[in-house]
Amino acid sequence: MSNLDPGARRAILESCDALREETLDWLFRLVRHPSTLGREQGALAEMERLYRHLGLAPRRIPTVPETLSSHPGWSPPLVDYAGRDNVVAVHTPRETRGRSLTFQGHVDVVPEGAADMWATPPYEPAIRDGRVYGRGAGDMKAGIVSYCMAFEALRRAGLQPAAEVQMHAVIEEECTGNGALACMAAMPKTDAVIIPEPGPGLDGYYTAEVGVVWAWVTVSGRPAHVRDMQAGVNAIEAANAIASAFKSYEAEQNRGERIHAAFRGLNHPVNVNFGTVEGGEWNSSVATRCRIGMRVGVMLGNTARQVKADIERLVAEAAAQDALRGAKVELAFRGFMADPCEFPKDTEIAKLAFRSYAEATGGTLRDYPATGLTDGRHFVLHGDTPCAVFGPDAVDIHGIDENVGIESIHGITRTLALSLAEWCGVERI
Numbered sequence: 001m002s003n004l005d006p007g008a009r010r011a012i013l014e015s016c017d018a019l020r021e022e023t024l025d026w027l028f029r030l031v032r033h034p035s036t037l038g039r040e041q042g043a044l045a046e047m048e049r050l051y052r053h054l055g056l057a058p059r060r061i062p063t064v065p066e067t068l069s070s071h072p073g074w075s076p077p078l079v080d081y082a083g084r085d086n087v088v089a090v091h092t093p094r095e096t097r098g099r100s101l102t103f104q105g106h107v108d109v110v111p112e113g114a115a116d117m118w119a120t121p122p123y124e125p126a127i128r129d130g131r132v133y134g135r136g137a138g139d140m141k142a143g144i145v146s147y148c149m150a151f152e153a154l155r156r157a158g159l160q161p162a163a164e165v166q167m168h169a170v171i172e173e174e175c176t177g178n179g180a181l182a183c184m185a186a187m188p189k190t191d192a193v194i195i196p197e198p199g200p201g202l203d204g205y206y207t208a209e210v211g212v213v214w215a216w217v218t219v220s221g222r223p224a225h226v227r228d229m230q231a232g233v234n235a236i237e238a239a240n241a242i243a244s245a246f247k248s249y250e251a252e253q254n255r256g257e258r259i260h261a262a263f264r265g266l267n268h269p270v271n272v273n274f275g276t277v278e279g280g281e282w283n284s285s286v287a288t289r290c291r292i293g294m295r296v297g298v299m300l301g302n303t304a305r306q307v308k309a310d311i312e313r314l315v316a317e318a319a320a321q322d323a324l325r326g327a328k329v330e331l332a333f334r335g336f337m338a339d340p341c342e343f344p345k346d347t348e349i350a351k352l353a354f355r356s357y358a359e360a361t362g363g364t365l366r367d368y369p370a371t372g373l374t375d376g377r378h379f380v381l382h383g384d385t386p387c388a389v390f391g392p393d394a395v396d397i398h399g400i401d402e403n404v405g406i407e408s409i410h411g412i413t414r415t416l417a418l419s420l421a422e423w424c425g426v427e428r429i
């Protein structure tokens with residue numbers, strides 16, 4: 001099945017090894033862009049430079065709510081899309097002899113949190129003990145650089161893929177997935193997709209992922225001076241009462257019989273997270289308004305729509321409590337409305353990933369049922385395209401001192417290079 005002779009395989013792997021320094025150089029450049037929501041421009045421009053460096057002609061794909069909002073994979077956005085267009089690049093072979101492939105990765109990162117808690121500043125990449133530290137280093141700028149260096153490794157070996165290869169650098173993986181959806185909808189379908197998202201402290205293959213719904217609850221209380229507190233409804237206390245209803249819901253959702261086989265053995269796969277809270281005005285005034293932003297996990301077998309209905313019911317029930325009488329409770333859904341997804345290991349692209357990893361590293365790619373989500377769901381649920389999500393060993397992604405293993409990055413680059421060459425076939429440049 002493979003037109004890849006042992007000499008070519010060896011040459012490709014040697015090229016990967018020769019690219020080790022360049023790999024870290026590009027990773028550092030990407031991490032230096034603090035590409036949080038709405039501020040992805042620098043990282044997107046860096047991706048244009050990187051794609052050009054690979055000899056490709058990048059172009060922009062806008063995320064257009066008017067054309068995408070009726071798509072089942074769409075999530076209600078949080079900010080405007082102007083000036084934040086996704087970047088894609090396409091390699092076209094002289095003669096198509098193999099299968100086409102998409103390499104996909106998101107450039108957005110989650111906020112750094114308390115920057116003073118980081119050992120080194122979050123957007124100044126640093127190497128310690130064989131690992132690169134920085135926000136986004138693991139999730140997932142290392143993976144993006146790996147797929148680019150995999151492509152470059154073929155070129156250095158005098159080869160190029162003998163099939164179309166698309167590369168998508170997208171925004172908003174961390175809050176909607178709409179950037180991925182826009183690129184998927186705008187580009188021709190390929191025979192498979194690889195997304196090098198990081199593994200949890202090990203090189204991991206995503207076997208499944210939960211869905212996620214984002215909800216915002218705003219409570220407007222009944223104001224009063226603290227000396228007649230009993231006359232008012234404190235918005236912060238009311239929001240807290242509503243939040244506790246979600247903690248009971250979370251416990252219920254994690255009961256054994258509700259957990260899908262793909263997540264068996266995992267402690268607490270369905271999580272409700274209160275991510276933001278804002279409210280109150282003055283220590284000696286009864287708080288008039290409080291807003292909480294939360295993220296509610298969706299187990300396989302359930303859908304985002306069903307969980308949305310659960311949230312509406314929970315909020316309505318909590319708001320009807322006596323203690324909240326007179327308070328106004330509003331519920332809004334902005335951000336993720338994402339269904340859970342499985343990534344079967346018996347697809348051709350998954351089997352190739354496991355086989356290439358074994359050859360490239362001498363190790364075994366580990367199964368990872370993820371309690372977070374990736375853009376991979378779009379391709380599987382709505383794109384009818386097999387998708388393999390696997391990547392380097394990263395620690396504390398979304399946390400303080402996020403980091404990724406350097407040897408692991410190189411192993412993934414070698415794996416991606418072999419997978420690319422074997423999936424697409426190769427031709428001489």
Ligand SMILES: [Zn+2]
Pocket residue numbers: 106139140173197198
């Ligand atoms: Zn990610």
